[in-house]
Amino acid sequence: MTDRDNAVTTTRQPPNLRSGLADTLMARIESGDLKPGQRLPTEQAIMRATGVSRTIVREALATLRAKGLITTRQGLGAFVANDPTPRSFSIIPNDLQSIDEVLRVLELRMGVEYEAAGLAALRRRPEDLDRMQDRLDALDKALEEGGYGAQEDYAFHRSILVATQNSYYGRLFDTFGDIMVPRQWARLDKMTSAERKRHAARMRREHHAIFTAIRNSDEAAARRAIRSHLSKSAARFEELRDASISS
Incomplete structure (x- = not known):
């Protein structure tokens, strides 16, 4: 184990303590053990060091x-x-302990991304479309392989914000990171093979509709597509919540 690995901790932590590792790293940053500009260990190294x-x-x-x-x-x-x-406001994984909290995040995203999609349709440049296509291809691949595609989903949505040519949109999303695309409630592992295929097809269809509208510079269609996508996402989470209540 390298010195950089030891910079995390050698104490193994129970995996159900979601905040334990974050607190450990935060304490080392605040104490100066991990210095500004210093590279953190890789995910694999942290996994080995902490368990x-x-x-x-x-x-x-x-x-x-x-x-x-x-x-x-x-x-x-x-x-x-x-x-x-530390920033005065953020959304962190521990904030999303219920589907109701996830729905509040989707509501926030609706307000931001509805406007951003319209601006992206009006302002996108060829390089923006190339970036969005790359992110969309990566999302398609992740879904086809049966994964959650959370990071790819986040990257695609962020590419829309970049296409607004207003850097504050991207910086806002960066404040939250891919927690804006919560995956812990997706329950793909509970779905049958047929259900997973239908889920993947829906996700691809909705994201492609957003991209097509922006590519066509259709402001109204872009707004409708992003609103439809996020509204349907919210509806799916509401179904999960209602099912868990009734079970």
Whole structure:
């Protein structure tokens, strides 16, 4: 184990303590053990050092990112922020302990993304469309392989915000990270093979409709498509909630 691995902790933590790893890393950042600009260990190294699952590692990193304590760089990993000062507002995994909380996040997204989709349709550039197509292809692949596609879903939606040419939209999403696409309630493992295929087909259809409207510079259609997608997502979560209450 390297010194960088030891920078996390060598104490094994129960995987059901979602906040344990985040608290440990946060304490080391605040104490200066993990310094500004320092690269964090890889997900695999953290898993070995702590004994927690990859899901918990990712949720812990999402919590730190939402608090402004770390940044992530594509292909390089996570780094302590240059000015690791906790943000006054964030949405972290521990906030989403019920479907009602997930529905509130979707309501927030509706307000932001409805306007962003319209602006993206009006302002998108060729490179924006290329980026969105790449993200859409990645999401399609994840869904075809039977995965949640949460990170790919987040990346696609963020590419819409980038296409607004207003950097504040992207920065707002970065504040929350992929927690904006909550996957712990999707319950794909509870679905039959046929149900999973129908779910994947719905997801692909809804996301392709959004992309097509933006590609066609159709502001009204883009707004309708994003609203329809998020409304249907909310309806699916409401069904899950109602089913859990009645069972």
